[in-house]
Amino acid sequence: MGLAVLSVASEAVPLVKTGGLADVAGALPGALAQHGVEMTTLLPGYPAVMAGIKRAKVLHTYDSLLGQPARLIAGKLGAQPLIVLDAPAFFDRQGGLYTDPQARDWADNWRRFAALGRAAADLAGGLVKGRRFDLVHAHDWQAAMALAYLRFAPVKGSKSVPSVMTIHNMAFQGYYPKETFRELGLPRSAWSMTGVEYHGGVGMLKAGMEAASVITTVSPTYADEIRSPEFGMGLEGLVASRGDRVRGIVNGIDSADWNPASDPHIASPFTERTLARRTANKRALEAEFGLEPGDGPLFIVVSRLTWQKGMDVLVEVLDHLAGIGGRLALLGSGDAALVAGLQEGAARHPGKIAVRIGYDEALSHRMQAGGDAILVPSRFEPCGLTQLYALAYGCVPVVARTGGLADTVIDANLAARAAGVATGFQFNGVNYHALAAAITRANALYYQPGEWKTLQRNGMKADFSWTNSGAAYAGLYRELVGKA
């Protein structure tokens, strides 16, 4: 039986991306198609999304959706069905998706994403003739209100549908003052500890988690970690109370986009049998970053520059990295203090450390193809995608042992090397000593070319395509729809 699923997200490739959520929301529909699931994605109509729609077909017009006129428009996300919430007052803005040009959160984010949720619940309730949905899948707090509306204010007379709430990042919860509640159009009954109320305000992610049939996150280890206060960020009690209704499904990567044998962004394509061809990519990367060419290891970082990603510890370790003969090329954007720290490090070590501040998808491909090892010192990492791209590209991951990093990289300890299964390096605790020691270990093994090639080949042979994860989501949907 074919299943119709409505996926609700605030970003998705190829139309709009600020982080890993977009990769996942964009790849899921294609991954599920081969499992008999037709996934329609609902996205906000930011300028980039509106520009990507050809021949707009209007499905519905709202006179007022959370106070503003809006339309639902049909489009395509790649080859898969898309519905766009075209509400210019909410989404037609210059600046970021979530922040204004000064990088402050838009003051009406609660209203913008409540509107997205209300539209999702309307669609699931049969608002548009001929479009029925068996299940709603919401991603992160921006989509979470969809599940609260389905639970507390469904379309009258509609049949209830099961739902999945996926947490890509527990650090962002969509928490707003109490006063916003009366603007949401929810009944008073929703204002409860098991509804949308959270510490005296409105908790959007919390509301979605309470309402969801099943909560998922993007790796089994993170699904365990968020039961504890250290990672649960205040929601650990709720996570623990949902018991086995909390699952972890590791993200896949889009193996058409991320394939070193056919990547249009890289100068010298290669496979695990032609690793020597990587050298040309390394030379090109050194030149592009203005680094001294050399045979020593070239480390890379591609990251949002935030505390989550351990970038403050990376700043501390730059002198060590350069001191042992390593070089680093970094691409990222984010916190001003971290940018300054990285730029100072680069200025202290010209030719050895180079940073590029900004967002550049094509460059990120060239870095994975030319770097020897990627550093991912995250304090928490629900799944992490850059280490998966690195594995596919023979760029050896050096990662903190947390969340999806712990689940996807096999540390090159003696036992794993003897068994021939190691793919990278893990370290415990995100601090100067742990990261410096891991860099030293990687540096040492780099000079044993046979061992290093084995790490590269093992990583390249590992299967992180969407095949397994797509099957896992399809299985979950079937389980829920069967029970509904």
Ligand SMILES: Nc1ncnc2c1ncn2[C@@H]1O[C@H](COP(=O)(O)OP(=O)(O)O[C@H]2O[C@H](CO)[C@@H](O)[C@H](O)[C@H]2O)[C@@H](O)[C@H]1O
């Ligand atoms: N400056 C830059 N230029 C070009 N590309 C850049 C870039 N900075 C980052 N990227 C790209 O953005 C994506 C980041 O994805 P991650 O999964 O590593 O982290 P993120 O924290 O955004 O995602 C959250 O959601 C995802 C999806 O579930 C989880 O894997 C993750 O753990 C969670 O924190 C990657 O595709 C990366 O290549």
